Amino acid sequence: MSKIIVMIGAPGAGKGTQSRLISEKYGYPQISTGDMLREMARAGTPLGQKIKETMASGKLVGDDILAEVILARTSQPDCENGYILDGYPRTTNQAHLLEELALRQRKKVLFMRVVVNEEPLFKRLTGRRTCPKCGEIYNIYFRPPHVDGICDLDGEPLAHRADDNPESVSKRFEEYRRSTGPLINYYSQNGRLVEIDGDLPVEDVFEKLCAVIDSLNGE
Ligand code: AP5
Numbered sequence: 001m002s003k004i005i006v007m008i009g010a011p012g013a014g015k016g017t018q019s020r021l022i023s024e025k026y027g028y029p030q031i032s033t034g035d036m037l038r039e040m041a042r043a044g045t046p047l048g049q050k051i052k053e054t055m056a057s058g059k060l061v062g063d064d065i066l067a068e069v070i071l072a073r074t075s076q077p078d079c080e081n082g083y084i085l086d087g088y089p090r091t092t093n094q095a096h097l098l099e100e101l102a103l104r105q106r107k108k109v110l111f112m113r114v115v116v117n118e119e120p121l122f123k124r125l126t127g128r129r130t131c132p133k134c135g136e137i138y139n140i141y142f143r144p145p146h147v148d149g150i151c152d153l154d155g156e157p158l159a160h161r162a163d164d165n166p167e168s169v170s171k172r173f174e175e176y177r178r179s180t181g182p183l184i185n186y187y188s189q190n191g192r193l194v195e196i197d198g199d200l201p202v203e204d205v206f207e208k209l210c211a212v213i214d215s216l217n218g219e
Contacts, residue, residue: 005084006109028083029079031070031074032087037051063093092183095186111187117199129159
């Protein structure tokens with residue numbers, strides 16, 4: 001049965017980093033709701049402007065907008081054999097919609113949570129730099145590029161996200177505890193949540209995630 005791999009985790013836990021690696025290894029497309037919303041924000045439409053303001057403040061974008069985005073993207077042919085959801089669901093409403101979608105698409109959902117201590121995440125987020133062209137993720141403290149501010153892979157100047165400042169980061173943590181906390185409790189109580197230690201180095205976290213995915217292959 002094809003899979004939907006759901007990556008849950010606090011801001012900066014490594015959802016994007018790990019989803020990218022899983023996508024490269026297993027060939028499932030990575031669907032990052034954060035990236036899709038940032039693209040909508042760049043479009044400059046009234047809706048885009050509203051999304052931009054919400055994201056910059058660290059609050060969650062409305063469930064109705066997310067529902068449209070997810071339905072449209074997961075109906076694409078490249079999702080037929082499975083896909084990775086990086087940053088969705090984040091509320092119980094979103095989780096209900098996903099369960100319905102999985103039933104309709106005849107896919108098994110694998111919920112994986114990257115668990116991290118919150119304190120070092122501030123450095124991970126404020127130090128993050130991303131290549132706007134290829135999406136490679138760096139960190140000025142833990143994983144700097146060879147040349148300051150330049151992507152190793154394609155020489156593009158690196159970008160700093162508008163919501164990676166201390167005020168927005170605090171708000172994002174607050175939202176995570178308030179909106180995503182109940183969802184984590186629900187899936188953990190019914191035994192459907194696989195938890196991985198996200199404080200380990202990137203390669204070790206990836207190895208553990210792969211072990212879980214491989215153990216389910218064939219199901
Ligand atoms: P989104 O873009 O998804 O942001 P987020 O959830 O806050 O998560 P991040 O992307 O900041 O972190 P990550 O876990 O992907 O970590 P990463 O791998 O980059 O969402 C942004 C906004 O969009 C939300 O606030 C909301 O407004 C809106 N939104 C999105 N989805 C939504 C939804 N479903 N509903 C409503 N609104 C939604 O790593 C971070 C840094 O740490 C990097 O520098 C990386 O190099 C480093 N790092 C990663 N792993 C390690 C490691 N193991 N050790 C050391 N450093 C590491």
